[in-house]
Amino acid sequence: MDRMDNFDQVNFGAEPNWTVILTATACGTGALMLFLNWFGHKQSWKKIQRAKARKETSLQRAELAVLQFNESHPETDTSLILSLSLAELSKQLKGGTLTPEAVFHSYVEKTLEVNRRLNCCTEVLLESWDQLEDIGSHKDGLLYGVPVSIKDNIGYKGHDSTCGVICKLDLPATGDSVLVEVLKRQGAIPFVKTNVPQSLLSYDCGNPIYGLTLNPHNPQKTPGGSSGGEGALIGGGGSVLGMGSDIGGSIRIPSSFCGICGFKPTANRLSSRGASSCSRGQKSVLSSFGPMARDVDGLALCMQALLCDHMFRLDPTVPPIPFNQQVYQHSKPLRIGYYENDGYAMPSPSMGRALRETKALLESAGHTLVPFSLPRLSYAMHELVLRGFSGDGCATMLSNLKGGPVDPSLRVQIIPYGLPRTVKKILSILIKPIVSALQVCSIQRGSSVQDLWRQHADVEDYMHEVMAEWRRCELDVLLCPMMGPAYNHNYPGKLTSALSYTIMYNLLNFPAGVVPVSTVTAEDEEELRHYKGNYGDLWDKLYRKAVTGGEGLPVAVQCVALPWQDELCLRFMREVERLFREMKK
Template identity: 70%
Template sequence: MEKALQVNDKLNCNTEMLMGAVEQLKNIDTHKNGLLYGVPISIKDNLGYTGHDSTCGVLCKLDQPAVMDSVVVAVLKRQGAIPFVKTNVPQGLLSYDCSNPIYGQTKNPFNLQKTCGGSSGGEGALIGGGGSILGLGTDIAGSVRIPAAFCGICGLKPTSNRISLRGASSCARGQKSVLSSIGPMARDVESLAFFMQALLCEDMFTLDPTVPPIPFNRKVYESSEPLRIGYFETDDYFQPSPSMVRAFRETKDLLEKAGHTLVPFKFPRVFNAVHDMIVKGILADEGATLLKHMEGGHIDPTLRAQIKPYRLPKFVKTFLSVILKPIFPRMSAALNSVCGVRSISELWEQHAKVEDYIHEVVADWRRLNLDVLLCPMLGPAYNFFFCGKLTSVLSNTGLFNLLNFPAGAVTVSTVTEEDEAQLKQYKGCFGDMLDKLFVKAVEGGVGLPVAVQCVSLPWQDEMCLRFMREVEQLTANNKHTRRH
């Protein structure tokens, strides 16, 4: 706790110390057989813990302490783990920054002038800053993976509902197009795997019978068979930064040298998937549910640019969308998407489109006979106030929530002077205002961590972790060889 408070003084990453941890210690010996016996765990603000608020960074959820533990916290306690601190989030959770009117802005452990990412940003900063060894976040469009990448650690977004979401608070509950997941964050992959093994137990399947009773498959995780790895450098919607590209290429080379087979992979219709499925799905109600949670308080400065279009009348958004189409097709499509859906039948149509898209991607994956997929991971950490203006980059992570594929971020490198110099040549996929903004967002990143993303098919979380471990080990060996 003392260490977490020291890190908090510098990064502003904690929301509350959980003094129940001290009580828990008195009876900890009754959980000696638990896999996480005596291990301190940090948890994201929105995960229910008896007697404490799950604010989601909004004023209307203050002074509403949870009456019982979320399923995931209950399981952790039964496994002997000690949740000891809650960590900061962005206002409303639907952002990849980490600032709100209650607790303020969380900073990056590597550079205090940068954001830690979000929405599980407090977790990323606390673990990356050395104040926790293991934590839990939630991920709806990259919210575990982005802070893990920005803060130089690793994080896993499992298949949705592999870990119970019961008792996790949200500001957009009921949305079914893009699914949220609870996932672990730590300094190494082995910790993530161990955490998953501890959580996927009889206690969880009993406490929440809607979770498929699939225990952790250690055999798959520990396998060392050569893998058939799909890869892509860009989804042709968001062009990765120079450091992302270099980190991705280096990792791909290491995997090839290690005897794995690498096969090019391409996602179908990404433009359409981003606008008609991800954005339109998350904002099917035009953002009304999120905005309702923000009433009675001011909008955090990091969120203003993102929220502004939600508040425009529908006819204004439609009009602007038509005018912008020939010059800025991406911005036009985005404005059209935030108009939401017009009717229940259109929502059903939207859900059907998502289903079809998932099966189309799975068919492509099967045709190439892939085990896993390697792709770049958003980075490096941004300068402040850019996340709200740049939701366009979320194709990089959000696609895997749409598909409900497990995906993890593994830190593999740091930004070099050369990467920084190459930013001047960055054009992006559209050469529009958003691509120019991205350069400004990541400028001044020398020395910051860069990650890659590892992906597998639904319910193959152990395979995803196994791939992450492979990437982590090859990177570590390579660094060791270079040094000597």
């Protein structure tokens, strides 16, 4: 009993020293946090090293396979194969003039060379050699024997779809995405995955895993994003057809920056099943998957191949609407709306000139051009686009960035979202006088389900408002400027305001495509020196710096149609392409 009494006195009778306890707890917690942080970064570094090792192994094995093929097939005319359009390449493959083996190895060889210069690939898909051996069973496919590059986030069995974020490493897809399955069924051979910006929510193209991708026309420039690896590879000649995704211009911007054609279909015209995302569940501004190619006929052939019964069976949520070849091939004159300046972000001199030259060519070809403007554009950008994207305070995107470094191009975009909500409100008041309203709104967020429902209703109302104006003008299609020329590296993250030219058609869910029509001239560069923009604010000054030094770079225009009129949009793109080709003859 005495010992028990003493025990009670020692352990429970004495007054605890809370200072010592709290200090020890704080030190222990701090040490634990430091250890977990160190351990987390160490694990992230190991993941990155494994991903880089997989990439290097695949490149080396692909190079060896190409060398072996070239030794046994010295008669292969690689330069001829690489010069063919997709339509002509497909024709010769089906006719037997070219073999799938020769075409495949020619493009793998060129891809390896382009990747050495531009760092546009994340991994060669070595399983494509197995598919090549069995390609004869798919000779009836519309893309028989055509090598196809695919964006990193498109699922391919056994391979990561990283979206450029570390948390998605070492999570290989358990099966092919619907797009990959349909491509294979149509005889295409997906053979390489291409690089993206971290989180896909940027139109630069670099991430901490695979590094920075360069523009094929000027390494000091970005290829754009988020389908930047696709744009660089196709623009550099390493692929004849690629698949990308577009949530704010992510197909159209790299197509414009790299001098190729790109098409964003109506959302859910093509299946997104099996693809990865860092913003899944966001429904205000819709994402689309679509093709990128050297010419419009290549885009149309890809759409025709994908819009088949096999895709409709694999993903019954996709409307079973086959490609309408009759609409695509129609030649009747069009009534075309146009604008040179959207009133929100003033176009660069080359953008404006490209639009005016396109308008003149279309008028000379017998089409009717009608002035058009998007109603209440500032309201749509501030209240609908930005509030839609940041409805969760960007918590979903930020959760995908945990556990590793943030790419410099993305860091400037996400800094405001990491601040406490009260600080965000104060900051928005303080910086409003010196920056564009878009940047102010981007640090705010909705606060309830009711806010989100109201925002969705507002988007729907705005879509009908725009379509009413479209009908009032009796338009078939719309011609508008396309962002460009390619920016200097690290500027896209600072210039989200420039996205008004592309992201509006994701908000509206209008199909939109890009056609290169010109290049930047010395006169454009001289005019750029006096560029003031629409507001003369910090973002207009940054924009001038972003596009400076672009002489010789591609410049494109954008073609738009109403929802589900994808074939009409492509038909309009083909007409623009035809007119410029004839002008250059």
